[in-house]
Amino acid sequence: MAKVKDLFRDYLAKHGLKVTRQREIILEGFMSSPSHLSAEELYLRLRKDHPNIGYATVYRTMKLLADSGIASERHFGDRQTRYEPNTSEDHHYHLICNSCGRIIEFEDAKIETLLQQTAADHQFTLSHQRLELYGLCPSCQGG
Known part of the structure; x- marks a missing residue:
């Protein structure tokens, strides 16, 4: 977390912005979150212990975290921007x-190999990748 x-x-500092306690609290809350949160969900989670943090501050800070490369913005079809930490070079995928x-979230070495091979077959150099599979989870299937 210190890194x-x-x-x-x-x-x-590079962008002439201040390090505020609110921004640090938002960063800590985001990094300790177990799921892909929207700015609103993170705000609702943080305001319990930090009622002085406003939604706009959370929203702007999440944008800063994305711009800095610490977070990735994700769109999963629910019309909300969700965020996840960029914590490793390992690729993971989403159901x-x-x-x-x-x-x-899941990882699969076979998918990773297939994607790399497909790119190589087409003489394509991958910069990043995203795989999202949509369907019904076991609970919604009634099982």
């Missing part, structure tokens, strides 16, 4: 339930 805080502080919106 991420340093990256964020460096980004803010998204069309009914309840549940997001399940």
Whole structure:
């Protein structure tokens, strides 16, 4: 977490922005979150312990985290921007339930190999990738 805080502080300083306690609280709350949160969901989670943090501050800070490369903005078909930490070089993929919106992350070496091979077959150099599969989770299937 200290490395991420340093990256964020460096980004803010480089762009002439202040390191505020509110921004640090938002960063900590985001990085400790177990799921893909929207700015509103993070705000609702944080305001319990930090009622002085407003929604606009959370929204703007999440944009800063995305711009700095600490977070990735994701769009899973529910018309909300969701955020996830950029914590490793490992690629992971998403299963998204069309009914309840549940997001399940998974890793699969076979998919990774297939994507790399497909790119190589087409003499294409990958910069990044995204795989999202939509359907029904076990709960919404009635099982």
